[in-house]
Amino acid sequence: MASALAFFQNFPIELFIIQTLNGIVTGMILALIASGLTLIFGIMDVVNFAHGELFMLGAYVGVLVLSFTGSFWLALILASLIIGVFGAAMQVATLRPLIGRDPLTTILATFGMSLILQNYALWQFGPVARKINEPYTGSFHLFYLEYPWYRLMIAGLSATIIGGLWAFLKFGKYGIWIRATTQDRVMAQAMGIPVPWVYTAAFGIGAAMAAASGVLFGPLVGVNHTMGLDWVLKAFIVVVVGGMGNLGGSIAAAIFISLLEAYASIWVSPAQAVIVSFVVLILTLLFRPTGLFVPTPK
Amino acid sequence: MMIKRHKLIYWTGFSVVMALLIVAPLVLPTFWQKFLTEILIWGLLAMSSDILIGYTGMVSFGHSAFFGLGMYGAAAALLMVAPPNLVLALAFGLVAAAAVSAFVAYFSTRLRDIYFAITTLIFSQIFYVIIFTWTEVTGGENGLSFRRPALGIPGLWTTPFTAETMHWFVLAVVAGSYLILRRIMHSPFGMVLQSIRENEPRTRAIGYPVERYKIVAVMLSGLFAGLAGVLYAVQNRFAAPDFVFFIVSGDAVIFNVLGGIGTLVGPIVGAATFLLLREGLGRLFGDQFPYLIPLGFLFIVMIIFLPQGLLGFARRWLNR
Numbered sequence: 001m002a003s004a005l006a007f008f009q010n011f012p013i014e015l016f017i018i019q020t021l022n023g024i025v026t027g028m029i030l031a032l033i034a035s036g037l038t039l040i041f042g043i044m045d046v047v048n049f050a051h052g053e054l055f056m057l058g059a060y061v062g063v064l065v066l067s068f069t070g071s072f073w074l075a076l077i078l079a080s081l082i083i084g085v086f087g088a089a090m091q092v093a094t095l096r097p098l099i100g101r102d103p104l105t106t107i108l109a110t111f112g113m114s115l116i117l118q119n120y121a122l123w124q125f126g127p128v129a130r131k132i133n134e135p136y137t138g139s140f141h142l143f144y145l146e147y148p149w150y151r152l153m154i155a156g157l158s159a160t161i162i163g164g165l166w167a168f169l170k171f172g173k174y175g176i177w178i179r180a181t182t183q184d185r186v187m188a189q190a191m192g193i194p195v196p197w198v199y200t201a202a203f204g205i206g207a208a209m210a211a212a213s214g215v216l217f218g219p220l221v222g223v224n225h226t227m228g229l230d231w232v233l234k235a236f237i238v239v240v241v242g243g244m245g246n247l248g249g250s251i252a253a254a255i256f257i258s259l260l261e262a263y264a265s266i267w268v269s270p271a272q273a274v275i276v277s278f279v280v281l282i283l284t285l286l287f288r289p290t291g292l293f294v295p296t297p298k
Numbered sequence: 299m300m301i302k303r304h305k306l307i308y309w310t311g312f313s314v315v316m317a318l319l320i321v322a323p324l325v326l327p328t329f330w331q332k333f334l335t336e337i338l339i340w341g342l343l344a345m346s347s348d349i350l351i352g353y354t355g356m357v358s359f360g361h362s363a364f365f366g367l368g369m370y371g372a373a374a375a376l377l378m379v380a381p382p383n384l385v386l387a388l389a390f391g392l393v394a395a396a397a398v399s400a401f402v403a404y405f406s407t408r409l410r411d412i413y414f415a416i417t418t419l420i421f422s423q424i425f426y427v428i429i430f431t432w433t434e435v436t437g438g439e440n441g442l443s444f445r446r447p448a449l450g451i452p453g454l455w456t457t458p459f460t461a462e463t464m465h466w467f468v469l470a471v472v473a474g475s476y477l478i479l480r481r482i483m484h485s486p487f488g489m490v491l492q493s494i495r496e497n498e499p500r501t502r503a504i505g506y507p508v509e510r511y512k513i514v515a516v517m518l519s520g521l522f523a524g525l526a527g528v529l530y531a532v533q534n535r536f537a538a539p540d541f542v543f544f545i546v547s548g549d550a551v552i553f554n555v556l557g558g559i560g561t562l563v564g565p566i567v568g569a570a571t572f573l574l575l576r577e578g579l580g581r582l583f584g585d586q587f588p589y590l591i592p593l594g595f596l597f598i599v600m601i602i603f604l605p606q607g608l609l610g611f612a613r614r615w616l617n618r
Contacts, residue, residue: 041412045412047412047415047416094598094602097602098601098602101605103411103412104355104357104411104412104415105601105605107357107412107415108357108551108555108597108601109598109601109602111548111551112552112594112595112597112598112601113594113598115548115590115591115593115594115597116590116591116594116595116598118590119588119590119591119594120588120591122588123588123591233419233420233423236416236419236420237420239416240413240416240417240420244413269431271427271430271431272427272431274427275424275427275428278420278423278424278427281417281420282405285405285406285408285409285417286405286408289408289409
């Protein structure tokens with residue numbers, strides 16, 4: 001009992017609030033990556049192994065555009081567009097021939113893509129991390145820290161992009177096509193929706209979102225060829241915990257897991273804090289394999 | 299009559315390949331000697347994952363965990379007991395791999411298809427993080443290095459490993475594993491696994507406890523992956539966290555797809571193809587050449603146009 005009391009007396013409340021903020025910021029980036037992943041999964045049952053590499057390539061395109069034009073916002077938009085088109089092309093080249101085959105072959109194909117892209121980035125840009133400068137360097141006082149405004153901007157921008165996706169899926173004509181295909185692809189085809197092109201477009205949108213999160217996240221750490229790996233693993237955990245193919249669930253799970261990791265890293269090193277998300281995954285698999293944030297299946 | 303002839307051709311082919319592999323270290327230069335031994339070890343890893351990919355229809359991206367735990371188990375035995383003891387290393391490695399694969403199997407077989415692939419991947423990363431951060435025990439990033447044990451049964455007869463005896467030892471283990479796995483895949487148990495691959499709901503409807511079969515399949519697969527890990531540790535005298543990283547699992551999957559899933563020997567052929575191509579590309583274009591770019595393209599082209607792999611044409615024949 002005494003130790004529990006001591007724990008609460010020594011509870012680092014300021015650090016706790018800072019970590020809450022950090023957790024929400026990384027959670028929003030993670031949500032942006034995971035919502036692209038889950039969109040692609042929901043519509044065509046494809047787990048995109050190359051998603052982390054699209055995130056990483058987006059950051060690199062951002063670096064290049066930034067060095068040519070000097071504008072962060074232009075870098076963000078161009079990187080999303082270029083990687084979006086690239087993702088669509090990748091889908092046409094590698095995944096379209098596999099439609100109708102065992103879904104496991106699509107994992108293998110995207111895994112092959114991720115190998116190619118990661119090694120291409122290493123070959124082209126070298127192992128040294130590149131830097132993206134923050135578009136806005138102001139900061140505010142948070143207890144004993146200077147907390148950069150940019151981090152909050154990331155959270156806001158991610159929320160805006162996800163909100164835009166949601167609105168597009170809800171109200172846009174093509175968004176409705178995507179939802180129809182997700183629900184029943186045979187019926188959608190019968191209604192005259194060009195299902196293969198809807199697949200391509202959804203893949204492009206997912207890729208563009210990954211690229212956007214890459215550029216947004218770039219200023220926090222350096223851009224290097226392995227950055228996709230950590231994030232895609234986290235995004236996989238999020239997608240499983242949130243319920244595969246469930247957009248809202250993925251976002252909730254992303255923030256939930258990031259907050260837990262942020263709190264855990266108050267007491268243990270960040271490398272070990274990752275284990276918390278693994279534990280969440282194991283518990284989810286054990287008690288609710290359909291996902292934490294989905295309604296109980298009847 | 300047909301079956302008899304098939305058996306004759308099969309065993310003749312098997313003996314010829316074995317004879318070539320036995321003679322190989324005597325005629326090959328040192329570099330290629332070691333290269334061949336490594337192909338056999340990676341082939342064993344790929345063969346173990348073929349039980350899941352080719353026979354049960356589950357793609358595992360977590361074999362690096364089993365391989366790595368086999369390595370670290372062997373390392374533990376070799377570091378704690380002096381003088382290093384081969385039998386203990388094998389026992390420790392296999393127990394470690396079996397424990398980990400039981401854990402992974404229990405959780406990951408709750409999910410199917412893609413979910414299984416992802417959860418095995420994440421589980422292997424759990425072990426990677428644990429091994430990478432637990433520096434006091436595992437040596438962290440640097441890994442562990444140790445002395446190589448002597449070949450033989452301690453107390454009765456031992457002889458230090460030379461490059462040749464190492465190769466023969468690995469060859470014996472790999473060939474033995476192949477025969478055991480082939481036998482298992484022909485047994486009623488193996489038939490149930492194949493029926494899970496073909497039609498899981500129907501297998502369940504007939505009354506087979508599919509989950510239990512899958513758990514045993516993952517454990518069996520993990521055990522042989524661990525065996526490969528022990529062999530690698532003994533050959534190279536170190537254990538490193540890099541081998542627990544999921545890239546190794548990815549390599550095992552690539553070996554399978556290149557060589558032909560569901561054939562058991564295909565993965566070894568795949569490993570040989572992959573490693574030879576890597577070596578060849580490295581020699582042609584220099585060490586810095588990103589060999590995984592052309593190999594990745596080859597991999598994707600194989601998936602689209604030749605999903606059965608190099609030995610796919612012989613799949614039925616090899617499994618008869």
